[in-house]
Amino acid sequence: xxxxxxxxYAFSAVAVASGVxxxxxxxxxxxxxxxxLAFFNAAGLFVLMxxxxxxxxxxxxxxxxxxxxxxxxxxxxxxxxxxxxSGFLRYLPIGALIGFILLAELILIFGSWELAPSVAxxxxxxxxxxxxxxxxxxxxxxxxxxxxxxxFQTAGVILLVAMIGAIVLTLRHRVGTRRQSIAAQLxxxxxxxxxxxxxxxxEPVDGV
Amino acid sequence: xxxxxxxGYALPTAIVVGExxxxxxxxxxxxxxxTYAERKVLAFSQLRKGPNxxxxxxxxxxxxxGVKLFLKETVVPSGANRIVFVAAPMVTFTLALVAWAVxxxxxxIVIANIxxxxxxxxxxxxxxxxxxxxxxxxxxxRYAFLGALRSAAQMVSYEVSIGFVLVTxxxxxxxxxxxxxxxxxxxxxxxxxxxxMFVIFFVSGLAETNRxxxxxxxxxxxxxxxxxxxxxxxxxxxxxxxEYGNMILVSAMTTxxxxxxxxxxFGVVPxxxxxxxxxxxxxxxxxxxxFLWVRATFPRFRYDQLMRLGWKVFLPFSLLWLxxxxxxxxxxxxxxxx
Numbered sequence: 075x076x077x078x079x080x081x082x083y084a085f086s087a088v089a090v091a092s093g094v095x096x097x098x099x100x101x102x103x104x105x106x107x108x109x110x111l112a113f114f115n116a117a118g119l120f121v122l123m124x125x126x127x128x129x130x131x132x133x134x135x136x137x138x139x140x141x142x143x144x145x146x147x148x149x150x151x152x153x154x155x156x157x158x159x160s161g162f163l164r165y166l167p168i169g170a171l172i173g174f175i176l177l178a179e180l181i182l183i184f185g186s187w188e189l190a191p192s193v194a195x196x197x198x199x200x201x202x203x204x205x206x207x208x209x210x211x212x213x214x215x216x217x218x219x220x221x222x223x224x225x226f227q228t229a230g231v232i233l234l235v236a237m238i239g240a241i242v243l244t245l246r247h248r249v250g251t252r253r254q255s256i257a258a259q260l261x262x263x264x265x266x267x268x269x270x271x272x273x274x275x276x277e278p279v280d281g282v
Numbered sequence: 283x284x285x286x287x288x289x290g291y292a293l294p295t296a297i298v299v300g301e302x303x304x305x306x307x308x309x310x311x312x313x314x315x316x317t318y319a320e321r322k323v324l325a326f327s328q329l330r331k332g333p334n335x336x337x338x339x340x341x342x343x344x345x346x347x348g349v350k351l352f353l354k355e356t357v358v359p360s361g362a363n364r365i366v367f368v369a370a371p372m373v374t375f376t377l378a379l380v381a382w383a384v385x386x387x388x389x390x391i392v393i394a395n396i397x398x399x400x401x402x403x404x405x406x407x408x409x410x411x412x413x414x415x416x417x418x419x420x421x422x423x424r425y426a427f428l429g430a431l432r433s434a435a436q437m438v439s440y441e442v443s444i445g446f447v448l449v450t451x452x453x454x455x456x457x458x459x460x461x462x463x464x465x466x467x468x469x470x471x472x473x474x475x476x477x478x479m480f481v482i483f484f485v486s487g488l489a490e491t492n493r494x495x496x497x498x499x500x501x502x503x504x505x506x507x508x509x510x511x512x513x514x515x516x517x518x519x520x521x522x523x524x525e526y527g528n529m530i531l532v533s534a535m536t537t538x539x540x541x542x543x544x545x546x547x548f549g550v551v552p553x554x555x556x557x558x559x560x561x562x563x564x565x566x567x568x569x570x571x572x573f574l575w576v577r578a579t580f581p582r583f584r585y586d587q588l589m590r591l592g593w594k595v596f597l598p599f600s601l602l603w604l605x606x607x608x609x610x611x612x613x614x615x616x617x618x619x620x
Binding site for chain 1: 291363366396397398401402404405408409411412415416419427431434438441458586
């Protein structure tokens with residue numbers, strides 16, 4: 075247990091420290107790299123809790139996909155951060171207020187947290203469903219696809235709508251761009267594209 | 283027995299360190315000789331001799347190259363972001379090594395037999411883009427940056443279809459554990475019922491490791507060498523080793539997911555005499571050879587063709603095949619239950 079405790083404090087300390095660095099780093103690219111470090115430590119905490127599936131999904135989705143696009147955008151943008159930072163003190167009270175409200179809400183929620191009676195048994199032995207020992211992934215799948223199937227499907231539909239919305243908002247057909255039309259290329263015949271011309275010395279070639 | 287400091291902590295730590303060394307040292311040797319194999323295979327396919335001066339048949343060439351790179355000076359360009367610049371090759375190389383923790387070499391011979399092994403491999407391979415993108419940005423050079431951008435877009439695109447291929451395989455195996463996936467292929471290797479997915483996985487693996495014909499991030503004719511233009515000496519060597527390590531890793535993944543891992547081709551006597559790790563090594567070597575074969579054969583893709591292949595061909599097809607596999611498994615009652 076000692077090692078687990080040490081690892082817990084190590085992961086938490088690095089996660090909090092890199093969280094602080096995300097907002098305080100001067101260079102935006104460094105901020106994103108610290109954000110990735112924070113994700114990693116959160117994944118480590120998940121592993122310590124025995125939720126290895128969530129840990130892997132966190133790394134794949136957030137670090138492997140979302141943060142890559144983040145990094146992409148931040149690297150391409152030429153942001154003048156000295157100018158952005160100039161309003162820091164002016165916005166500090168509002169930011170602090172929002173942070174405080176969030177903290178208070180979290181405390182309120184966790185203070186009055188109560189498990190449903192049917193779930194309480196599952197919490198005591200999370201890997202035991204119907205008396206059979208299940209792996210983490212299996213247990214999660216069982217819950218999502220049986221008990222919470224409608225909530226899960228609704229979340230999926232919402233994401234789909236958001237995705238279509240994003241595509242609709244950004245899709246535009248610019249005129250004047252040249253695109254490769256493979257069908258047109260393949261449909262060309264020899265008569266349309268090649269002409270054999272007999273060239274006489276000293277005479278111009280007509281129609282070419 | 284397992285009590286106190288020595289029995290409880292020191293001994294398990296020593297065992298794990300020993301296991302790691304037992305995997306990493308042969309792996310590094312394999313990477314070194316893979317570079318030699320690449321030069322030889324390319325040479326023979328182009329009717330040349332390849333390296334044949336250093337040692338018998340040029341066998342000491344990779345060691346000579348390594349020593350040369352080790353002795354050269356590491357140059358950090360002025361205007362480069364020093365920390366990220368030095369961290370990028372380390373990230374690439376480390377990621378190429380850590381993935382081997384979950385690769386099973388035989389039944390029970392694996393450093394970490396975790397339940398989500400395939401997801402772990404997927405996570406690690408999706409992280410390897412960071413070394414490249416960090417290198418491209420930190421070099422403060424246009425060629426490097428362009429190479430990094432191309433590479434990031436390419437790897438993110440092909441990861442999607444790799445993800446669908448993995449889901450199809452684990453539908454057939456009924457487990458995320460790599461040992462279970464290999465054991466599920468005892469009767470038939472997955473490359474036969476899932477042949478199209480096998481091809482997609484191999485081609486996506488080429489794109490994921492930035493190999494020819496998808497080596498646009500390096501594209502030496504247009505980008506000099508892409509993201510590692512500014513690197514020299516050991517920092518360059520780490521990129522190089524990481525890249526070849528990734529290639530061997532993708533070959534090992536292909537072997538485990540589709541070619542039956544350490545299993546003998548037929549479960550009969552002369553084949554079962556050969557131990558499992560040897561079969562695994564032979565199959566990995568074959569897939570690695572295919573990587574080199576492809577490089578010697580195909581011209582480089584154009585970038586828009588590469589994106590079209592990933593998003594408009596592989597993605598819809600793998601999605602369709604995934605639905606088809608799930609439908610057949612459910613309809614025929616073949617869903618594996620563990």
